[in-house]
Amino acid sequence: MKDTPGVWHNQAIPYRAEFSLNGDLSELERLTAVVAQFCTGCALDDAAEFELNLVLEELFVNSLRHGGCEGMRDCAQVRMRCAANGVEVEYRDRGRPFDPTSAPNVNIHAPLAERSDGGMGIHLVRGIMRELRYEREGEWNRVTMLRPVATNRKG
Amino acid sequence: MIHVTEETKSGWRVLSVRGRADADAADVLEAALRAAIDQHPKVAADFSALDYVSSAGLRAVIQGARAAEARQVEFAVCSLSPNVRKVFDMSGLHHILRIHGELPC
Numbered sequence: 001m002k003d004t005p006g007v008w009h010n011q012a013i014p015y016r017a018e019f020s021l022n023g024d025l026s027e028l029e030r031l032t033a034v035v036a037q038f039c040t041g042c043a044l045d046d047a048a049e050f051e052l053n054l055v056l057e058e059l060f061v062n063s064l065r066h067g068g069c070e071g072m073r074d075c076a077q078v079r080m081r082c083a084a085n086g087v088e089v090e091y092r093d094r095g096r097p098f099d100p101t102s103a104p105n106v107n108i109h110a111p112l113a114e115r116s117d118g119g120m121g122i123h124l125v126r127g128i129m130r131e132l133r134y135e136r137e138g139e140w141n142r143v144t145m146l147r148p149v150a151t152n153r154k155g
Numbered sequence: 156m157i158h159v160t161e162e163t164k165s166g167w168r169v170l171s172v173r174g175r176a177d178a179d180a181a182d183v184l185e186a187a188l189r190a191a192i193d194q195h196p197k198v199a200a201d202f203s204a205l206d207y208v209s210s211a212g213l214r215a216v217i218q219g220a221r222a223a224e225a226r227q228v229e230f231a232v233c234s235l236s237p238n239v240r241k242v243f244d245m246s247g248l249h250h251i252l253r254i255h256g257e258l259p260c
Contacts, residue, residue, distance in 0.1 A: 025179050032175075050207060050238040057209045061178045108247025112224060115217055120246055121210035127245050 015041045015082040023064055023072035031056055031078075042082035048149050051128045052080070052087060058121035059091045059100070059143065067095020067141070086148040089129070092140045099134040100125060100143060156180060159187040167231075168195035169258060173204040176212025184212060188219030192228045199258055203234035208242050220252055233258045 017038040021027045032053055039049040060076055069075035072094060079090040106116065106123040126132060129145035136142070157180035158173045168191050176184050191198045200216070216232065223230035233255040235243060243249060 028177055028179050032177075047238055047241075053207065054209055054242065057177055061209075061211065108245075109250060110247075112217070112220055112251045115251070117214060120213060124210060124242065124245060 017078070017080045019078055020074040021060060021076040021078070023069040023075040025061070025064065027060070028057060031060065034078075035080075038080055038082075042087070042149075044082075044087070044149055048087070048147065052089070052147055055089070055125050055128055055145075055147070056091065058125050059093070062098070062100075062121060063093040063095045063141075067093055067098060069093055069095045082149075083146075086130075086146045089145050089147065091143045091145075092137075094139050095141060097136050098141055101132050101134045157183050159184065161187075161191065163195075164258070167197045167199045167259060169199045169201055171201045171204065175207040176205060176215065177207060177209050178211035181209075181211035181215040185215035185218050188215065189222050192219060192222045192226060192230065195228065197229040197231075198223065199231045199233055199255075201233050201258055202239060203236070205236065205239055208239050210246070213242065213246055213248060216248070216252070229253075231255055231259050 015038065017034055019030075019034055021031065035053045035056065036049060039052065056078060063069040063076055075095070076091065076093040081088045100122045103122045104119065106119040108123070110116070125145075129147055131144070131146040133144045134142070156174045157176055160171045160173075162169055162171075170187055170191055172184065174180065188198070188200065200219070220230055222228075231253045232243075234257060235254065243252075243254065248254070
C-alpha cells in the first residue's frame, strides 16, 4: 500500500496496518496519522500510541540519517498487527545494513558534558519494545518486535 | 508541528511549548531555547502542552541545557506529561536537568 495506508477490521480479522514511507522527514506526519488510526482501531490507550509512534519515528529517522534512505521512494515499510499479547511490528528499510539489537548501549548516567548525541533513539526502541529481532534480507533491513499492551487497552 | 510562545514571569523567561518535538520540529525547539538562553539569566521550558517527544526533541533540550551551563543561565524544564516524562526518565535526563512538576515562577 502506498498513498492510502490501510487499516481495517472485522471480528474475524485482527487489526492490521501496512504502509510504505518515502525517504523524507515530512513523512513523519503521515506516520503519526496512521499510528493514531491503528491505535483507535485496536482500542489502545495514549501511552501505546505514543510509544509506537516513538519507536517507528526513531527507526525511520535512523534510516534517513544513517542508512542512506534520504530521498529514496518507498524506502521503508511498516506492518503492525494487534495480537492478544500486544502489537506486533515489522519495520523494513532499504538502507545500509544496521542491526539495532547489537548497537552499543548508551550511558544514560553520563553527565551533561559527556552526553553523546547518538544512540538515544535506538536505546528508546530497545527500552520500549520486546522480542526485537533483526535480519538482513537482500537489500532490506528487517526488524520485528512486540509492544506489550495487556495493561494498555482502553475501557 | 511545534509552537513556542514566550513571556516573562517573576524574573524567569518562560517558553511555553505546544505540540510535537519530533525530528521534524526539533530544530525549532532548539533555536527557541538557545535564543532565550542567550538573552535571559533564568529560562524555564513549560512542557505542559507538549504532546510528544522523540530523541530528536530530547537532543534539542540537551543542547539548550549545555548552552545554559556554558552561559551560567538557570535552566528549568517543567510540567511534563506522563508520556513525555517517561521518555525523559528512560534517557536519564532527570539526572542532568532540573525537572520541576510546576513552573518555578
